[in-house]
Amino acid sequence: MTKHFGNASVRFTNPPSIISTAAIVGPKEGEGPLAKYFDKISADTLFNKDTWEQAESELMRQTIELAIQKAGLTTKDINYIFAGDLLNQNSGSVYGARSLGRPFFGLFGACSAIGMAMALGAMLIDGGFADNVVANASSHFCGAEKTFRFPLELGTQRSPTASWTVTGDGAVLLSSKGEGPFVTAATTGAIVDLDQKDVNHMGAAMAPAAAEVIKAHFDDLGLPHDYYDVIATGDLGIYGKKLTEQLLQDSGFNFCDRLTDCGILIFDKERQDTHAGGSGCGCSASVFAGYFMKKLHSGEINKMLLVPTGALHSVVTIQQGETIPGIAHAVAIERNM
Amino acid sequence: MKEQMYEEMVNAGKPKSAVLQNCARAFLVGGIICAVAQILYNLLMSAGFTRDDTGLLVAAILTVTTILLTALRIYDRVGKFGGAGSFVPITGFANAIAAPAIEHKKEGLVLGVGAKMFLIAGPVIVYGTLASVIVGIIYYFVR
Numbered sequence: 001m002t003k004h005f006g007n008a009s010v011r012f013t014n015p016p017s018i019i020s021t022a023a024i025v026g027p028k029e030g031e032g033p034l035a036k037y038f039d040k041i042s043a044d045t046l047f048n049k050d051t052w053e054q055a056e057s058e059l060m061r062q063t064i065e066l067a068i069q070k071a072g073l074t075t076k077d078i079n080y081i082f083a084g085d086l087l088n089q090n091s092g093s094v095y096g097a098r099s100l101g102r103p104f105f106g107l108f109g110a111c112s113a114i115g116m117a118m119a120l121g122a123m124l125i126d127g128g129f130a131d132n133v134v135a136n137a138s139s140h141f142c143g144a145e146k147t148f149r150f151p152l153e154l155g156t157q158r159s160p161t162a163s164w165t166v167t168g169d170g171a172v173l174l175s176s177k178g179e180g181p182f183v184t185a186a187t188t189g190a191i192v193d194l195d196q197k198d199v200n201h202m203g204a205a206m207a208p209a210a211a212e213v214i215k216a217h218f219d220d221l222g223l224p225h226d227y228y229d230v231i232a233t234g235d236l237g238i239y240g241k242k243l244t245e246q247l248l249q250d251s252g253f254n255f256c257d258r259l260t261d262c263g264i265l266i267f268d269k270e271r272q273d274t275h276a277g278g279s280g281c282g283c284s285a286s287v288f289a290g291y292f293m294k295k296l297h298s299g300e301i302n303k304m305l306l307v308p309t310g311a312l313h314s315v316v317t318i319q320q321g322e323t324i325p326g327i328a329h330a331v332a333i334e335r336n337m
Numbered sequence: 338m339k340e341q342m343y344e345e346m347v348n349a350g351k352p353k354s355a356v357l358q359n360c361a362r363a364f365l366v367g368g369i370i371c372a373v374a375q376i377l378y379n380l381l382m383s384a385g386f387t388r389d390d391t392g393l394l395v396a397a398i399l400t401v402t403t404i405l406l407t408a409l410r411i412y413d414r415v416g417k418f419g420g421a422g423s424f425v426p427i428t429g430f431a432n433a434i435a436a437p438a439i440e441h442k443k444e445g446l447v448l449g450v451g452a453k454m455f456l457i458a459g460p461v462i463v464y465g466t467l468a469s470v471i472v473g474i475i476y477y478f479v480r
Contacts, residue, residue: 153407160353
């Protein structure tokens with residue numbers, strides 16, 4: 001296991017290059033601070049379809065096709081698709097990939113999906129099993145509300161710690177050839193559960209998992225704590241990010257000024273009334289594929305650690321009194337090998 | 338141990354709900370809904386309806402109006418502002434039935450609208466009925 005380091009990390013010997021990314025979002029995300037970084041902003045939350053579920057699948061299909069097109073490839077050039085979403089039985093991804101006709105791995109890691117997809121895709125390419133792999137993650141506000149919470153028309157108040165599911169998709173096209181940025185290493189998170197039960201405060205459920213995987217990444221690979229320009233967690237939100245910072249500081253990590261969170265970046269909390277921030281698989285996926293990729297290309301960021309975070313509960317387990325298991329995966333992206 | 342310490346950390350960092358503001362808004366919105374109901378009641382009584390008919394008519398008017406406002410995506414905004422003030426009155430009950438019915442329309446008239454309609458209001462009906470039966474029995478004996 002020459003590529004495996006420490007407890008849970010891998011370093012790629014032939015780091016896959018990110019040859020293109022695409023990010024498509026809904027109207028609310030298009031009114032947020034990152035609007036100019038997305039490839040397309042749909043004015044229609046239904047994406048010209050009849051149901052929220054169909055809308056998410058359409059969003060997913062469009063984003064993947066755009067990423068492939070931006071790379072100058074055709075669908076046939078794609079060896080594998082890894083995709084995750086929040087709907088039951090991964091139906092957002094399944095119905096979206098149905099017409100693409102490419103080998104497909106459906107992933108469930110809740111909102112950590114893009115980290116999972118990128119790590120697995122990179123392993124496949126580094127192992128010589130594929131040349132081009134699409135890693136994708138999507139979420140839809142209305143579909144997620146319907147699956148996990150209340151009908152949209154119900155007159156309720158949201159908790160101050162609640163997050164807002166992003167309607168968006170990020171597709172990352174990894175290739176064995178290319179000029180970079182490169183996926184250089186990855187750390188797979190274990191499930192961390194510190195007995196949190198509040199589904200309106202998922203940042204608290206996921207924060208320990210994020211802290212654990214970040215620590216593991218630096219320990220396993222023996223990296224100095226200031227190695228990355230940016231460490232971007234997925235959707236911890238304002239309160240969850242603070243908890244991760246605290247946990248990291250308590251264990252002797254002092255780079256918290258480099259820590260940011262995709263969920264905090266994507267919305268303007270005051271103006272858009274999104275409480276803790278954005279969440280969902282599409283949050284970290286679209287913010288990485290849109291915002292961070294442009295920063296990597298422009299050279300504003302040279303090395304970053306993307307840490308998508310997920311709350312792995314289901315409606316049924318929560319109703320049965322179970323706690324919320326958290327997970328996070330760390331993926332290192334660098335401009336130079 | 339670790340879990341307990343973390344729980345304290347989470348609670349320390351949690352923002353507080355604006356309880357006073359929420360109470361004031363609930364009082365205002367709930368009060369307005371009840372005042373509207375009272376105005377309707379007075380109007381119908383003066384139009385010559387019996388007390389029983391008036392009660393039923395007021396409830397019916399409020400319910401139908403709420404369903405309309407729910408479909409127009411107005412009542413959820415009232416609810417976001419008013420909280421318990423718009424959830425507790427009969428209008429909140431109507432909203433709780435109409436909202437899932439609209440949301441699950443795509444799953445068909447039987448398993449969608451029909452079944453999911455009582456997703457939120459169902460427990461209220463079940464335990465409301467149960468409570469009234471229990472109170473009725475007690476009342477029968479202690480009367």
